[in-house]
Amino acid sequence: xxxxxxxxxxxxxxxASCESFTVGLFGAGLGSVSGASNxxxxxxxxxxxxxxxxxxxxxHQLVKEYGVVSETIAKxxxxxxxxxxxxxxxxxxxxxAGPEAMENKPVGxxxxxxxxxxxxxxxxxxxxxxxxMIQKQAVHIAEKKLLDMLG
Numbered sequence: 754x755x756x757x758x759x760x761x762x763x764x765x766x767x768x769a770s771c772e773s774f775t776v777g778l779f780g781a782g783l784g785s786v787s788g789a790s791n792x793x794x795x796x797x798x799x800x801x802x803x804x805x806x807x808x809x810x811x812x813h814q815l816v817k818e819y820g821v822v823s824e825t826i827a828k829x830x831x832x833x834x835x836x837x838x839x840x841x842x843x844x845x846x847x848x849x850a851g852p853e854a855m856e857n858k859p860v861g862x863x864x865x866x867x868x869x870x871x872x873x874x875x876x877x878x879x880x881x882x883x884x885x886m887i888q889k890q891a892v893h894i895a896e897k898k899l900l901d902m903l904g
Contacts, residue, residue, distance in 0.1 A: 754782040757896055760903045761792040761842075768899075769794040769838035771809060771830040773821065774863065775846040776800060779892045794838040799830065809833045820856040822849050824864050824875045831866035831873060843868045844895050850887040861887055865895050869902055 761768055770779045780796025783789050799805040802821050806813050811829045819825040830845030837843075848863025849855045861880040866873060878894065880887045 754896060755786050757899055757903075758783060758786040758789050758792060760900065762788060764903060766841040766903075767792055767794050767838075768842040768844070769834055769840040770796045770844045770846070771834035771837075772796055772798050772845070773800055773805070773830075773847045774850045775888050775891055778888050779844060779846065779895060782892060782896070794840045797834060797837060805830065809837060820858065821847055822856050822858045822862060822864070823847070824866075824877060827864035827866035827875050828873055829866075831868035835868040835871075841870055842899070844899070846891055846895070848887075848891065850884045852884065863887065863891050865891060865898070867895070867898060867902070869899075874898075 772779055777796050777798045783793045799809050802816060805811040810833050815825055815829060827845050827847050831843045834845060835843035845866035849858055849860055851860035863878050863880060865876045880890045
């Protein structure tokens with residue numbers, strides 16, 4: 754995470770995250786780097802659906818139609834999160850880290866959304882491993898995607 758924080762500071766960009774199944778792991782990684790306060794705005798952990806809809810203001814109808822484990826909700830989370838934090842970048846994580854299927858979606862199905870200066874990109878992965886391994890893999894993927902975007 755050190756390289757990511759350094760690049761964000763160098764480019765004078767702010768970052769925030771909205772996390773579900775990662776339960777703040779991405780934000781904790783950013784916050785563990787000395788100097789992160791120059792770029793990192795915060796993390797909203799939206800573990801329960803009601804927090805996604807009532808606090809982050811993700812549309813109830815979208816949740817009903819697509820489920821929380823979906824590309825649509827990952828996109829909405831990083832869109833609403835960027836506004837919530839007034840940040841240049843917002844990363845979102847939604848998915849199923851297990852131990853059993855959720856919304857008829859398999860363990861390991863995860864979505865990452867990145868809103869970078871208003872341009873939203875989403876990624877879908879089917880990860881394997883324990884709950885903790887799936888969470889760590891997702892955070893690592895997001896970190897790499899952001900580093901690639903930042904050049």
